Amino acid sequence: MKELLGFINEEKIKLDEKVDISEKEKILTQVAKISEELGEFINEILLNLSLARDEKLQELDKKNINNEFADVIISSMIVAKLLNIDIESALENRIKILKERGNRWYQ
Numbered sequence: 178m179k180e181l182l183g184f185i186n187e188e189k190i191k192l193d194e195k196v197d198i199s200e201k202e203k204i205l206t207q208v209a210k211i212s213e214e215l216g217e218f219i220n221e222i223l224l225n226l227s228l229a230r231d232e233k234l235q236e237l238d239k240k241n242i243n244n245e246f247a248d249v250i251i252s253s254m255i256v257a258k259l260l261n262i263d264i265e266s267a268l269e270n271r272i273k274i275l276k277e278r279g280n281r282w283y284q
């Protein structure tokens with residue numbers, strides 16, 4: 178987790194160095210990136226479940242789903258950082274609440 182948070186901080190610093198776009202544009206661009214990465218992750222899930230078109234199934238590489246999952250997490254964390262969310266405490270607090278609910282995260 179420490180290495181991941183360090184990487185997210187580095188990415189935030191790189192974004193802060195971009196002075197040619199506004200803060201709102203940085204956030205919205207990164208939010209769009211989450212959507213892009215989620216689409217790639219879903220595509221890999223469909224490939225792994227053999228639910229994609231036959232010609233797409235030829236592209237199946239079992240490593241890709243791991244990479245795309247990581248991309249979703251990283252892009253989401255970059256947005257959180259841009260919004261000044263304390264990622265570690267947000268996750269800790271949420272996990273505590275979810276455990277109190279009996280781990281039913283979807284309710």
Ligand SMILES: [Mg+2]
Binds near residue numbers: 214217244245248
């Ligand atoms: Mg990706």
